[in-house]
Amino acid sequence: xxxxxxxxxxxxxxxxxxxxxxxxxxxxxxxxxxxxxxxxxxxxxxxxxxxxxxxxxxxxxxxxxxxxxxxxxxxxxxxxxxxxxxxxxxxxxxxxxxxxxxxxxxxxxxxxxxxxxxxxxxxxxxxxxxxxxxxxxxxxxxxxxxxxxxxxxxxxxxxxxxxxxxxxxxxxxxxxxxxxxxxxxxxxxxxxxxxxxxxxxxxxxxxxxxxxxxxxxxxxxxxxxxxxxxxxxxxxxxxxxxxxxxxxxxxxxxxxxxxxxxxxxxxxxxxxxxxxxxxxxxxx
Numbered sequence: 001x002x003x004x005x006x007x008x009x010x011x012x013x014x015x016x017x018x019x020x021x022x023x024x025x026x027x028x029x030x031x032x033x034x035x036x037x038x039x040x041x042x043x044x045x046x047x048x049x050x051x052x053x054x055x056x057x058x059x060x061x062x063x064x065x066x067x068x069x070x071x072x073x074x075x076x077x078x079x080x081x082x083x084x085x086x087x088x089x090x091x092x093x094x095x096x097x098x099x100x101x102x103x104x105x106x107x108x109x110x111x112x113x114x115x116x117x118x119x120x121x122x123x124x125x126x127x128x129x130x131x132x133x134x135x136x137x138x139x140x141x142x143x144x145x146x147x148x149x150x151x152x153x154x155x156x157x158x159x160x161x162x163x164x165x166x167x168x169x170x171x172x173x174x175x176x177x178x179x180x181x182x183x184x185x186x187x188x189x190x191x192x193x194x195x196x197x198x199x200x201x202x203x204x205x206x207x208x209x210x211x212x213x214x215x216x217x218x219x220x221x222x223x224x225x226x227x228x229x230x231x232x233x234x235x236x237x238x239x240x241x242x243x244x245x246x247x248x249x250x251x252x253x254x255x256x257x258x259x260x261x262x263x264x265x266x267x268x269x270x271x272x273x274x275x276x277x278x279x280x281x282x283x284x
Contacts, residue, residue: 017172018047023122024170026052026103028096030127030136033063033084035277036071038188039128052103053080054123056096058132060084062268064217067276074280087132093139100167121167130194137161137171188277193268203238206260209267210237212277220273224266 021027027048032039036057055075060068068084075082081099085092104121112118127133140163161169187208190200197205211234213221218230225241232240241247242254247262249255266272 014043014047017044017124017126020124020170020172021047021051024051024124025107025121026054026100026123028054028056028100028123028125028169030056030058030125030131030133032131032192032194033057033060033068033071034275035188035192036075037278038185039131039192039194041126041128044126054096054099054103055080055082056136057082057084058087058127058136060092061086061088062270062274064274064276067279070280085136087135087139093136096136096140097163097166100163104167120162120165122170123167124170124172126172128189128194130192133171137169140169184278191264191267191277197264202260202264203256206238206263207234209263210234213272213275217273217275220275224272 029040029044029048031037036055040055057063057068057071063084072082072084081103083092083095083099085096087093100121100123108118108121125133125137141161159171161171163169186195186200187205189195190197190205191209210221214230214237221227221230225237225244227237227240238256238259239254241263242256242259245259245262247255247258267275
């Protein structure tokens with residue numbers, strides 16, 4: 001399976017990122033804590049060059065805490081700053097600010113020695129669609145600066161946002177890459193809601209989630225859907241969940257699409273539990 005999806009505004013956004021990179025001191029890259037590698041745009045690796053980077057694992061409250069801890073260790077081991085964030089927690093927002101301060105101290109001291117008047121640090125904030133970028137910016141700025149939404153592509157233009165007196169953020173639209181060669185990456189991003197649901201069938205996305213949870217989180221699957229045999233055929237899982245939750249057609253048969261939508265919605269909202277879709281040892 002190869003998913004191709006590259007809207008014109010994303011191609012334009014990539015060019016603008018390249019052009020504006022020289023204006024910033026460092027980059028804040030947001031990824032989804034449930035799939036930090038799949039939600040990291042490989043296309044931007046070439047663009048970002050050698051800029052210092054802080055990687056923020058968003059939605060940590062929805063991810064498996066032990067797996068998130070392992071991801072943070074791996075990212076830091078590669079020389080980047082890394083933080084896991086729940087945007088509803090003030091201490092997490094403050095930690096982003098503190099790390100940003102640390103990242104600009106050396107540069108500000110060098111400028112001061114050259115006689116340059118101190119200025120706020122400048123950071124570019126990037127991330128794929130629907131990763132929570134607008135919400136984080138609003139929390140950092142302590143006011144509603146950017147629009148938020150639960151669909152990809154809400155932010156469509158770049159803008160500068162002041163964060164106290166500490167630093168300025170250059171917001172950018174969410175950027176996806178031209179196509180997903182790896183089938184697992186496509187399913188993970190679809191499950192997270194990063195790409196439009198119309199690109200893959202709801203049944204296929206739910207099928208992927210059920211198989212993943214059956215392997216790694218059988219106890220959560222059982223608790224949510226009373227699936228005592230979590231190793232059962234996926235078709236039987238659909239039948240059981242549809243019957244249990246009343247996702248039926250007028251004839252009393254299980255409505256596969258409704259059942260799939262229910263499973264996806266439960267995963268995205270965290271109702272099934274804290275679940276990570278990939279772990280450092282897997283690689284992609």
